[in-house]
Amino acid sequence: MHKELKQYPLDFAILFASFAIALAFFWNLRHVLAAEKTLLLGLVSFYLLWGLAHHLYHHDLTAKVMVEYLSFALLALVMGLTLFQTV
Amino acid sequence: MKLKGRLANFLVPTAGNQWRAWILQPRFLTPLVIVILLGQLFFNLFPLVKPGVLGYSSDITPVKIVMLTNRERQKAGLEQLRVNTLLNKAAQAKAANMLAFNYWAHVSPSGQTPWLFFKQAGYRYKVAGENLAKDFTDSESVVQAWMASPSHRDNILDARFRDIGVAVVKGDFKGVKTTLIVQLFGAPVAGFADTTQPTPSSLAKNFNSFPSLATAKTINPLSVVKFGIVFAVGLIVGALVVDSWFVRRYHIYRLAGRNAAHAGLLLAIVLLVILTQPGIIF
Numbered sequence A: 001m002h003k004e005l006k007q008y009p010l011d012f013a014i015l016f017a018s019f020a021i022a023l024a025f026f027w028n029l030r031h032v033l034a035a036e037k038t039l040l041l042g043l044v045s046f047y048l049l050w051g052l053a054h055h056l057y058h059h060d061l062t063a064k065v066m067v068e069y070l071s072f073a074l075l076a077l078v079m080g081l082t083l084f085q086t087v
Numbered sequence B: 001m002k003l004k005g006r007l008a009n010f011l012v013p014t015a016g017n018q019w020r021a022w023i024l025q026p027r028f029l030t031p032l033v034i035v036i037l038l039g040q041l042f043f044n045l046f047p048l049v050k051p052g053v054l055g056y057s058s059d060i061t062p063v064k065i066v067m068l069t070n071r072e073r074q075k076a077g078l079e080q081l082r083v084n085t086l087l088n089k090a091a092q093a094k095a096a097n098m099l100a101f102n103y104w105a106h107v108s109p110s111g112q113t114p115w116l117f118f119k120q121a122g123y124r125y126k127v128a129g130e131n132l133a134k135d136f137t138d139s140e141s142v143v144q145a146w147m148a149s150p151s152h153r154d155n156i157l158d159a160r161f162r163d164i165g166v167a168v169v170k171g172d173f174k175g176v177k178t179t180l181i182v183q184l185f186g187a188p189v190a191g192f193a194d195t196t197q198p199t200p201s202s203l204a205k206n207f208n209s210f211p212s213l214a215t216a217k218t219i220n221p222l223s224v225v226k227f228g229i230v231f232a233v234g235l236i237v238g239a240l241v242v243d244s245w246f247v248r249r250y251h252i253y254r255l256a257g258r259n260a261a262h263a264g265l266l267l268a269i270v271l272l273v274i275l276t277q278p279g280i281i282f
Helices: A002-007 A009-028 A033-057 A063-086 B003-011 B026-049 B062-075 B085-101 B114-121 B139-148 B150-156 B200-208 B221-249 B259-275
Strands: B125-134 B163-173 B176-188
Touching: A002 A009, A002 B221, A002 B259, A009 A033, A009 B259, A033 A063, A033 B259, A063 B026, A063 B221, A063 B259, B026 B221, B062 B139, B062 B150, B062 B163, B062 B176, B085 B114, B085 B163, B085 B176, B114 B125, B114 B176, B125 B139, B125 B150, B139 B150, B150 B176, B221 B259
Parallel strands: none
Antiparallel strands: B125 B176, B163 B176
């Protein structure tokens, strides 16, 4: 992971900054279920787009790689929705 | 394949798993999603089969809600709201209606608006408003959450309102023990008055007559879900770290997603878990 971070510092800075912004918004909008769900969807969508753009840019995008991103996105989405469903 | 080999394929990159641990492949992640969905279904159905086991304990009182609401108005330089017995009755009726018909919204599934409860209680208003909350643990968190939401804050800080009514009702909501909070605001039409001044003693007297169910010891469903998510994320992030170590140690070249991106997403979910507190407002 350390190697990836060193290899693509700008790409990861964009990704992690977007996560931080989403979490800051989440903190301000906590207890409002619809806003929380929308933010979660935005966060996961951005991750997917980031994966697509990053691998396209570095010419190593394959169907297998995209399925991997989709699996992690689905997992994160389901975890987040389960959390909000329980609140 | 022997157990040791299967375990190695599951946890670390090997030739047998095409240099990507099974735990990080869609073939494992997809069933995990299905397990989580089944767990969610279980959590939704369990309270209906065994009501009263899951629940949120709370220490919320109508008196405190009124005092904290008036404190916010005072800070904004507004007039304090007077507790109105008719609005208290309307709030109580709304809360009872939500518990009876298992809904949590401003408008009931049969189309009853909050204003119907004002009318049934006999409160004639010029302007009126309603704030709802549930599953909170204390009065401070409820008012803080309302103040953080623009539409709820607008109700609390609306200079037109003169009266307030609050109901804090404990009961089974879809089989889960919870506390519903209904806060009603109003300004009566000219010539209509049924109010009580907001002195602490009269506040308590106003609310004493309203019953609430005793709080039983329950399992907090949010804590159970939080534990499950953190455990699953811990397992996968651990596998991502191990995978990265193997790739670096043995100079493995393969086409795969970025472990740091996956780990970042899952850690963001863990932060969501940490930031999520019980209680929602409407």
